[in-house]
Amino acid sequence: MTTTKTADSVRRGRSARDPNLLRLLVMLVFVFVLMTVLRPNQFATMADFNSMMRQFPEYGIMAIGISLTMITGGIDLGVVGTANLSAIVAAKFLIGTVPRGAAPAQVVPYLIIAVLLSLSVGLVCGAFAGMLISRFNIPAILATLGTQQLFTGIAIGITSGRPQSGLPLLYSRIGNMEFFRFVPISFVIFFVVAVGVGIMLSRTRFGTYMYMMGTNPRASRYAGLNNTSITLRTYMISGLLSSVAGLIMMARANSAKADYGAPYTLQCVLIAVLGGINPNGGFGTIGGVTMAILILQFLSSGLNMFNNISNFYRDVIWGGVLILVLVFNKLLSWREERRAVRKSMN
Amino acid sequence: MAASVLRVEGITKSFGGVQALKGVNFDIAPGEIHCLAGENGSGKSTLIKVVSGVYEPDAGKIEINGQQFSHLTPKEAIGLGIQVIYQDFSVFPNLTVMENLALNNELMDKRKLMSYKRARAIAGNAVSQIEFDVDLDERVENLSVADRQLIAICRALLQEAKLIIMDEPTSALTKKEVKALFAVIKRLQARGLPILFVSHKLDEVFEISERYTILRSGENVARGNTKELDRKTFVFHMTGRQFEDEFYRPSAAKREPILSVRELSLQGAYSDISFDLSPGEILGVTGLLGSGRTELVETLFGISQPDAGKIFIRGKEVRIKSVKSAIRKGIGYVPSDRLTEGLFLPQSVERNLAITALDRLSDHFGFLRRSAIADMTRKWIGELSIAAKSPALPVWALSGGNQQKVVLARWLANDLSILMLNGPTMGVDIGSKYDIHVLMRELAARGLAIIIVSDDLPEVLACASRILVMRDGAFVQELDPSATTESKLSELSTGIA
């Protein structure tokens, strides 16, 4: 067998082994076409694309964070709490320090500090969760359930639950600007995050470590991986991404508040699972997650165009689709297993 | 000729066009210990599953106590007294000994309710049958592997077994425990119970069985009386290959030790361990489970930290703080439990191979050098002749021997100077075992220092250039393999003459 042939078969083997991605794509196209046909003048218009691009980055970025933790075999239910806490810290800083009526150029350094502050709060929150999981061996689901309460609680405590508004104009201006009057900056950030995390997972050493630890933490220890540090770093990335999402929410709402986006947590877990992230760890791609995000957004925006259909049908479709995909994957994997048994007999 | 308890004739079974069994015949007589031998994938397990009713054969017949069947259901098989003791014993770790013993009985009696009084009586009766001393209220997860196996045997006896099938029962047992198990088997035989002993370990076949049947690629290749069988023929029938006698002699030139351990101690595991290891040497460490052998090598691999003592590498004192630091110092370790400690089963062969070498196979920013990884994978698949159709295949699709080679290759891909292997050929078939032994000798000859931890005494004798026997956390004696015997080793490690 020549080398090129091997490489080819590897590549083919990979795409063939990721039929989930293909199925997601089919579903995505299906939802898209369906909505376009049903609502030709509304769906798939420039205005609609623009609107959708402004909506999904905030929860999309959180979903990517949750996906990463799920790949390592854990879960981060604390993303929303982290996002709001970090945004509130940034908002409090801006509101408290920026002089009234400051010129935009004067405000820039404050903005930079605020953003850095918020990102570091995200990192600290993530590190805290990672610490609980890797050092104190608390099951991730409980540890992050606790951190979600804790972070939201701190956010409420320091604000008495009130929205922090009165941000400098420049912040919202930058946060809501649109390239070519069409591509919102939040979308650009999402794009950068998705591509960056995608590359990290598929092209870097650390990405491989995450998959491997998620597959078998015991074996990864014997292979010389530092599980504690991998876990810690994964949750720190998740925290960092949460704070990015928090900054986007802060721009979109022009304020920060302890309970913005509370229902996003469950939604993000659903996205991750539909996107093909194995809840037991070890498998899943950002491509799949991104498609799941888009499917959700299409569904959601599409349903908003039907005046008489409640938004709750999104949940119904979502739950139904999730289960159907599972059943479908299962049937296929049974077939594959049978084929594999046959092969191993050879 | 006495009527057979079980006779199968012309059993054929195929899976989607692939023939797993091609007309297999065998029979087992009352009170007989019959060994069913064969390498992985030879069709042993398929045959067991046909007999126990899990698979329906495509052709052939099964005769049990004179009754003919074209196929069985699992319930029928159990009803006919066929009991399978699986490799993993199928016990419930979270339940007590009593429940583990009694549950099957209750299920067979189709009981809906559970009586703890009855269960205690049943369990007490079961353990007394084989004179097994155990606390009935202890959770099984707190018992040793050997005790768990005895539980499985007791449970089979409770089912009024007329035939006990043991599927590779010794793979997780220590030498001493195997002895105890064999005593139990003999006792069962004395009561007239036939036992089908499935194994690929030739010593066991010779020691325990009266007759044997060997399968290869789904066919009967040999059957007869064990007395008339010799090792060479046995191995030939199993593998279809001829092997030379194994023996390792390191090159005569004594070299400077690469690893020196002085008075190393870990509380509750081992104490006061000192030894030297030179390049080109294969040091065999043997001892019973719990003798501290595993803990010792795991300390050297940075899994645990010693309480006292010193470790020198190339004469320099080192601290091995973590696995990572062990790897940096050129130490590799093949752990004993391949499935849970060694491999990432659902991940690709490539990833499993490359995992420890990723530091070298990526650039400054941590980006993988994919072509280098592919090259390396290809190289080692070729070098160790790992039978994998594609490096993208998940590693669970490989046979045990090939899986072990993947773990080995992972370490060889690093610039190693010391390789430690814990039970390197456990659960590996003879062909691959031989290959692995040859490989170890080659590596040693190339200047690698190797430590093998094993209680497979023939393996230690065949591969090691020096043997250290451990007992109760201490070295008892150092031996020259060319001047010692298995019985001597076993004596030293058990402390029983």
Next chain:
Amino acid sequence: MKRRFLLVVSLVMVFALAVPLFAQSYDPMSFKSKKPMSQWKIALVPKDATNAWFVRMEVGVKQFAKDTGINAFQKGPAKTDAAMQAQVIEDLIAQGVDAICVVPVDPAALEPVLGLALSRGIVVIDHEGASQQNCLYDIEAFSNQGLGQTIMVELAKMMGEKGVYTTMVGNVTNASHNEWADAGVAYAKAHYPNMTLLAAEPRVEIMDNLDTAYERAKELFKKYPNLKGIFGTSSLSSPGVARAIEELGLKGKAFVTSVGLPNENKVYLKDGTLQSVLLWDPRDAGYAQLAMAVKILKGEKIENGCNLTAPGWTSMQFAPGSTKVLQGKGWITITKDNVDSFGF
């Protein structure tokens, strides 16, 4: 370094055109629609879709659509959440509705998206969002100030203008609940010298849950034996607290009032545990919001005394000092005598 960053920022700003977002003042008259009335599409966005309150509001919306023949509908987020509400509005803008009426979860959080709506020529009417900048008008059944004061007056009446009281909100993050409570507390301070706010627990949260309201009330009465009154905001607080009062045997000794729906409070009003609750009919509020939107689409000038054709909303007055916030006299005090007359 800093200069280069500024350069980058300004370059980016040149290429990217920021969406006009902020309190630009729009002339409501300029929102007169050129389309015929039959093609108008008006959406009302409530805080959520399940609360009995908004279910009642939808009755008004449907009534309005029926009365006028205009395509008016209610479309709320699946959960009471500011971020999700903003998404619904985003989608409505993309669909090209002509007017959006909104009951904001959090006015501040909706500023950008409502600003976008206005910039696209969409009429924006707020309800219960007096602090909203990016809207043409905010219509209130009353002022937040006024409601808070009225609740306090009712409570004070029950308590005999003396004793310890505390406030209870749906969520500590709920802006209007906090405003009512703040107004009530301020009013009590000024007018009822013998009433004191419970210093240790000045604001209790019931997580918008009836059962929690009940449990918190029980705890409060146990821990603070001299607690005499609870100033409720969420419509779930009166029935929950009333149940606790009844059970603890405090009927006649402890009091509660809040905004509330007749049916939810009927039992307690009748047995005397509750003396009154306050209400503006969400149906009428829904109807009035749509009527307001239509007025602007028609190009009518909005002045003091304008009529939104729903009971209590017939003569709207601008709030003092505001050209945006219109207040009606929409609230009704419900007592055991009139509780049966509502039918919801």
Next chain:
Amino acid sequence: MISLRRITKRSEPYVLAAIILLSLLIQVRSGQFFSGNNLVDLARSLIVPALFSVGCMMVIVSGGIDVSFPAIASLAMYVTDKLLLASNYSGNVILAYAISAGLGLLMGALNGFLIGFLRLPTLVVTLGTSSLYTGLMFGAFSASASDVPPSIAKHGKEILFTATNPTMGLTSNMPSQILILIAVLILAFFLLRYTMLGRGIYAIGGDETAAERAGFNVRGIKMFLYCFVGVLAGITGIARISMMSYADPSTMLGMEMTVIAAVVLGGTRVTGGMGTLTGTILGVALMTILSNSLILIGIPTYWTRVFTGAVIIIGTGVTAHQTISTRRRRAQSQKAAA
């Protein structure tokens, strides 16, 4: 001796100790903990989470996890409520329980089918069905808070006894629904301990393959288990709305995480196979006391979440630490024995 050693390995004593400490703290801070009416109040608040926790514990013991029970409970009770209202039913409340339990059974059966027969991962399946059921409730049935039919309202007024606080004269009623909890606990205890079905649940959690080989009908047991959880959820739904005389479809949503946390806190092993009713009830009691005593302790409202978050983290952290050290001790004692 041996039994003492076994007891220290379990987590029940630790949870009990935590409850006692917390109680003393509350008593010191408020002087109100050990009053009759406070205990009755706590028992009342315990009913719903405890009913949920029984099913939740059984699922976790079997090696699964269920997050759909609040959705099942809500949909079942809501549909029942609406049906009875629409038919002007005024008879016995048992019918309400029966209908709701039946609906719960159907919804649980879907979980059971997907998990037991198709062997799909439990977390994902129940996340999916949870989304499906809540969506149906709010979408298809456009659920909103509603009255309850007279039979349920009457049932809600049935009280067993009234406890009076002698110093303050406050009274609290013990609702009759506590009898349902007691009955369910007795039933679950009997089921788990004295039936083969119950032992089968533990067996599956210990080793599913072994259970299959031993002759347990694994699919059947899982089917039963999720149906049982569904039935229990349906009953819990009615118990909840009857105690409040008010059917709020969203009142139970979101309880899944705290219930799971309570069950795990009570010593149920997350990976399956281990868990006791005693531990579960203690875990739920701890969580209930905690959430119902923040005012009594005097924690300001704004900081309550911080407090609960910290307790979850510390509580599970202690349990996690304790199981690990037990494992270590066991390993060491094994070594010593060898």
